[in-house]
Amino acid sequence: MVDFASLPIPVIAYTPVCRPGLGIALTTVRELHAKAPPELLTRPHRLDFHQIVLFTEKSGSYGVDSTRFPCDPGTLLWTRPDQVVQAYPAAGADGDVIMFTEAFPLQMGPRMGLLDDVLRPSHWVLTEQELAAFQRVLSLLQEEFRRPDRGFGEELLKHLLAVVLLHVDQVCRHRHPDGEDGAPSGEAGELFMRFRRELDRSYGSTRLVEDYADALNCSPRALARACRAFAGTSTKDLIDARVALEARRLLVHTDLPISAIARQLGFSEVTNFGKFFTRRVDMTPGAFRREAKARSQP
Known part of the structure; x- marks a missing residue:
């Protein structure tokens, strides 16, 4: 079996933004493109962290494990650790980015227990209602991330990230309604x-x-x-x-x-x-x- 970690595909390590030592960072697509060499983003690479992007401006497309997705405004993309990814950014591309380590999220129920499951969907085009709900939760997370930590900042961020992940899971289950409506045992x-x-x-x-x-x-x-x-x-x-x-x-x-x-x-x-x-x-x-x-x- 091939160990993909041994392949000549560069790995982008998690780098905290603004708050060193914290397992979550929030930024924008435009800021990422300004900091990262274009030749790195446009060639196959891997992340050693989770990255969720809500695209807000025309953003081109994105390849995840050889499948290429259009990323128009209202598109949600979740890239998991070690997936092979490749960016095809358009001029003026922008969006909100959440990056977090595998160890940062709260422990949740079994349905969310496989955050790094590569068989789960990675790409959704949100409806107006889904987009509005997700942006409300995202804005709370962004506000708390920018706020100076007074002792409970990390716990608040973990709980707000849990709400974000549950929203993504809800979107996923609406797209794939064949499973049971209630949480399995x-x-x-x-x-x-x-x-x-x-x-x-x-x-x-x-x-x-x-x-x-x-x-x-x-x-x-x-x-x-x-x-x-x-x-x-x-x-x-x-x-x-x-x-x-x-x-x-x-x-x-x-x-x-x-x-x-x-x-x-x-x-x-x-x-x-x-x-x-x-x-x-x-x-x-x-x-x-x-x-x-x-x-x-x-």
Whole structure:
């Protein structure tokens, strides 16, 4: 399995803004573009922190794990640690930016327990109502961030960030209403998080639902209920989505032959990998590699 941390893709470290030692920083897209070298932002790079951006001015587009998203005003983008990202900024681009470390947020329920889950959506175009609600919460967070700390500033920022994250989760659930409306039980939530961790470890060796259920000491039916409740889809679909994500990353960000990628992802025959990838992505691995690398040019 490829360790993406070892690839020649630069990593942007978290740097506190204004308040050293704090695990959260607020800034704007314009300020980031003024501080960071343009050649860094427009080439593939990774962040070692979370970054949520609400675009307010025409901002071009943004690539996350080889998928390119338009970022017009009212667009919300969440980039997670170690995702491969690339910016395509437009003239006059601007937006509000929240950056925070993985350790900073409050501990919340199981539904929010996988903040760094790369299978969760990264891009939303907010409705007028969603945008107004998100901006109200964001303005409180910005106001508290600018206020001098009188002893409880960090706790206030953690609670306000929790409200922001819950708003994002609410938007996500409105876009994917197949899951349960109420919060699933704690036992189901714990099972889902264990499954996602096991999936990150084992996607290259098995794609069988039964193997994951055995590893988690549960029945396939119990695992299916947890996946449907938290992700709104089947266990098999989540497994295949994780394999397809890794395949896209390897095709775009390495020069490995397609046959080698197939073997790394557990396919005994490259033809089977080709059929799987075409079914998930609607194009062959070779065509995807050529198209993605052409799109990645600034």
